[in-house]
Amino acid sequence: MPHDSHDPLDHPHSHLPSDPALRVKALETILTQKGLIDPAALDEIIDTYETKIGPQNGASVVARAWHDPSFRAALLEDADPVLAALHLNGRQGEHVVVVENTPERHNMVVCTLCSCYPWPLLGIPPGWYKSDAYRSRAVREPRKVLAEFGVILPAETAVRVWDSTAEVRYLVLPMRPEGTEGWSLEQLQRLVSRDSMIGTALARRPEDLDAAL
Structure with missing residues (x-):
């Protein structure tokens, strides 16, 4: 050349x-x-x-937030010191903001410029997260994109799209499924998928685990 x-x-x-x-x-x-x-x-x-640092780390954080209200409050207020104490703030996770899904608002993460992503919490970003189609359409038509992932939200639920950057990355705290009262941390962790922490899926329901057995 x-x-x-x-x-x-x-x-x-x-x-x-x-x-x-x-x-x-x-x-x-x-x-x-x-x-x-x-x-x-x-x-x-x-x-x-893939095997040592991956979505299981993020899932453990989400499960603990569901299980421990004080941990959840600290995580939402300022995630960095909380994650640092858990040694989950390494490279590609220097500054993380946790956003919580509620019945009124569903959060979704995209990186419109490249593929910024909290590696210490979620591992390697999936191919679709890095694709041009997702990066452009997630901002323009998030409900349609969510529907293609199988997430159909009520009309009254607002969708907030967060643009991840090299300076700040986001982790979605999905809503805790009903029927999980009294569950252990290990049981709760099984309900958390990588996609639910990006916002392109909901947390698994207890019956989903039963169906997988």
């Missing part, structure tokens, strides 16, 4: 496929060939976020 070309399309990104997963693979191949990254190191990072 000539370095002196002035064609705006003659740029490394213009030679990459449009699909995010394929773009990542193409970039990884290019950087590996140039000796700029180590594939083994990348695999180790991915394994860490």
